Amino acid sequence: MEAEAQRPGMDFSRAVPAATGALALASIVSLAICAWVVLKHKPVVLSMAPAAVALASAGALRLRPAARLMAAALAIGAGAGMYASEAIAMGLATAEPSGNDLVRDAAQADGVPYDSRPKIDIIMELRRRNVAAYPPYYPHRTFEAPLEADGAPAIPVAAVPNSVTVCCNEGGQYLIYRNDEHGFPNPPGLWGQAPMDVALVGASVAVGEAVPEADSIAYQLRQRYPKTISLGAGGNGPLLELASMREYLPVLRPRRVLWLYSESHTAEYLQKEHKVPLLRYLDPSYEQKLLAREASLSSAVRRHLDDAIDAELHPQQPTLRSEALDLLSLKRVRLQVSDLRLRGVSKERGRLPGDLYEQVLRRGEEIVSAWGGRITLVYVPDRGRYIGAPGYTPEVRQLYDENRATLLAVAGKLGIPVIDVSRRFEDLPPARRAEYAKYFYQFPSHFKPAGYRIMDRAILEELR
Amino acid sequence: MGSTSFEFLGFALAAVAAFRLSSSPVWRRSVFLIANLVFLGSFVGGPWSLVPLAAFLGFGYAGVALIRRAPARSFLPILAATIAAFVWLKKYAFVPGAWFLPVAYVTVGLSYILFRLLHLMIDTRSGNLPARVGVVSYLNYTLNFTTLVSGPIQPYQEFEKMSGAAAPPLNIFTTAAAVERIVIGLFKANVAALLLSTYHTRAIAALASPEPAVWRVAHAAMIVVYYPFFLYCNFSGYIDIVIGIGRLLGLTLPENFNRPFAADNFITFWNCWHMTLSNWLKTYVYNPLLMSLMRRFPARGLETTWLAVALFVTFFLVGVWHGQTSEFLFFGFLQGFSVSTNRMWQIAMAKRLGNKRFKALSARPWYVAIARGFTFTWFSFTLLWFWSNWGQLRSFQAALSVGQECALWLAMFAAATALLAGWESLRRRMAGFHWDGAPVTQSQYWRVAQGAAAVTIVLLLTLLMNQRAPEIVYKAF
DSSP states (O other): OHHHHTOTTOOOGGGHHHHHHHHHHHHHHHHHHHHHHHHHSOOOGGGHHHHHHHHHHHHHTTSOHHHHHHHHHHHHHHHHHHHHHHHHHHHHHHHSOOHHHHHHHHHHHHTOOOOOSOHHHHHHHHHHTTOOEEOOOOGGGGSSSOEEETTEEEOOOSOOTTOEEEEEESSSSEEEEEOOTTSSSSOTTGGGGOSOSEEEEOSHHHHTTTSOGGGSHHHHHHHHOSSEEEOOOTTOOHHHHHHHHHHHHHHHOOSEEEEEEETTTHHHHHHHHTTOGGGOTTSTTOOOOTTTTHHHHHHHHHHHHHHHHHHHHSOOOOOHHHHHHHHHTTHHHHHHHHHHHHHHHHHHHHSOOHHHHHHHHHHHHHHHHTTTOEEEEEEEOOGGGSTTSTTOOHHHHHHHHHHHHHHHHHHHHHTOOEEEGGGGSOOOOGGGGGGHHHHBOSSSOOBOHHHHHHHHHHHHHHHO | OOTTSHHHHHHHHHHHHHHTTOOOHHHHHHHHHHHHHHHHHTTOOSTTTTHHHHHHHHHHHHHHHHHHHSHHHHHHHHHHHHHHHHHHHTTOTTSOGGGSOSSOOOOTTHHHHHHHHHHHHHHHHHTOOOSOOOHHHHHHHHHOTTTTTTOOOOOHHHHHHHSGGGOOOOOHHHHHHHHHHHHHHHIIIIIIHHHHHHHHHHHHHHHHSOOOHHHHHHHHHHHHHHHHHHHHHHHHHHHHHHHHHHHHTTOOOOOOOSOGGGOSSHHHHHHHSSHHHHHHHIIIIIHHHHHHHHHHSOOGGGHHHHHHHHHHHHHHHHHHHTOSSHHHHHHHHHHHHHHHHHHHHHHHHHHHHOHHHHHHHHHSHHHHHHHHHHHHHHHHHHTHHHHOOHHHHHHHHHHSOHHHHHHHHHHHHHHHHHHHHHHHHHHHHHHTOEETTEEGGGSHHHHHHHHHHHHHHHIIIIIISOOOOOOOGGGGO
């Protein structure tokens, strides 16, 4: 190979016009991509990259023939490399095991029969049996397009009352639960028993995703405190949780409020929610009057979920033209470049803003203290904090540790007790790291029944 | 530090830059030693984790010195003790677990260090190593960061000739050739191997799902086909990278691969795959064993038998070296069986047809294509015991009926024969493609375009898409 490298004397002078053409083409194509990106998307710094390539290619046209040939070889190679990367990325995407595969594997490993039916099939089957079945309602998905009720925009925090939610399948079987008379994941009739013993406020973990009902926190708490109610909804962050506290808790007047902090997303969601005008719940005078508008809000939520079902039943298939355009415009490569840029800010996005969180907790305390209730924070760990567990990186661990320290400091300052579940799972030595599979599902990453049991035990011990 | 990572590349380039700062032998040897120790240090978990490896190296050095002083008396005990220490440190399955050290320690590159040590000891004993090996040279040779993790295995005489002050200065052509080699290696190890490994894993998962028989056979075929190519890209990619880095340091590391899938028999295959290991075993196991058998039992009719025995033992050891489990033992058996049977076939055919006619037959394109297809299919079959365990093999078998398995291997053989012949033909055509009388694929423009494409793909895939390449498989051995 070395000897071959020393053979520069080959004459390719006849290739110079082709090289000139290739450089001119590279320049034109790059300019076209730049224009397309700017027109279709926002004109960000990223769209300047093709412009720089266009300029460099045009500049190379003024080089001496030999150098022009070399520049053309570089441009052709780099261009071919980019399109090859696009093709490889497409290939890798299709090769990626789907969530269903991971769930099937998890079920097989745990000896649980695997329900391979898509969620939509189960919903339609239940509907055929006149059951009001819906997919889960995630309030945060309405941030960009709030629902309309009584002619005004709103972000409801509860699902359709008295309906059935077909939630998710993480361990082989779907979590299917009944919503109470106000749309929360509880058995019916609890609302008439106020004051409550315990109210659970939080995201998916407060719902019990995705374990059998008997393993959920609310169910376990009810064994000791029968008047336990959950106001949880998947994807909730602190301001949505504050919304459910402000709008619904005064009716329930619970003695204890267990406010769940999910290590995996609470910090990030807080920052997102803080920008949503309809969630300005830090203002003591603000409320959406969700309980009073329940009838119209329920209809809005029902319409929203029916639209989602309709989209699922009639999905839009990508056309050949759109696929070709994506390939030509290097869609995946561009997305990854933006992602690289975002990766830099994602750490900041995942950092818990101590001051803002303190305001949220303070406001929560004000609400709950109105009837003499008390808040206890529950710190729910993510599997990514444990070395050897899926999703672990030293950076993730560091971020979680920093956020945990912030939370403990804020809670300490406000005198709010914290049940730190992260300490109930240890950092296992390498030989025992496979044990994490006992506690966390492979996909997406919720607790398995064994993980929930540890959390249930921790909460019950601390509440004693 | 992964040997195909950008981190390793950055480290290696920093070492090259420091190494090239001065041509003083002391400077270069010192920089090389520091680089080797820093690289080794990157694997260290705690203060005591390096002690067993350091003791093994110290024992090896003392052993070589003792053999030089009293070769007749000390050689065999020291050789046996070195192998025993290696087996103990590598925690071979047949050694009682209670004998092992209860602490975690570094074993990276231990197998390759053993090959270098045994070579030093045997060559000292036979007088092929005339000069005394100094401590720095010894450490630089055994811990050479370019070859520590997975080889290639270089003879000390070659290493010593090229290291230190003797390293030739770099020029644009040697640098370009070295960079080209590194880029090719990065592409193979970080892109091609990643893709093949992803598809291999996917095919294994797909085989377990309930699907029609045709699809199951197709998934099984993919499982069998992807792995040899993955292993090749993974290992030869790493070798390309370290050979390129070696060139920048003025070290000409031996080649470890020479288009193995073009081999049309199993003996040629092992002459083209992990070549330095095959050569080492040929020099230190096959030749002495064959000589000794022929000397002890000199009857004329037994020559072929001894040849087969020596080949079997040598290639059995090749397999066994890879791992300590019964799967690797069987893998070794299959390698030994294949190579010795292949040799017997060649002898029998030469006897039956005569040397000339057999040679003529072996050169016929259809014979070469079929033999190449068979060699690839058989090697892929033997690799089942390399990457899987008995449990996985049972589920593989359970997923297919006997008829489906037969169909699988027949289809594999037919496809390998046709596709490898097609690939060889395409290669020849590409090499023969000329522009104005000059071979295009050897021009600097073609190679620059090829390199630019490879660099772009590697950068986009590893940096942007956050896809980590699989570890070098041979690192574990």
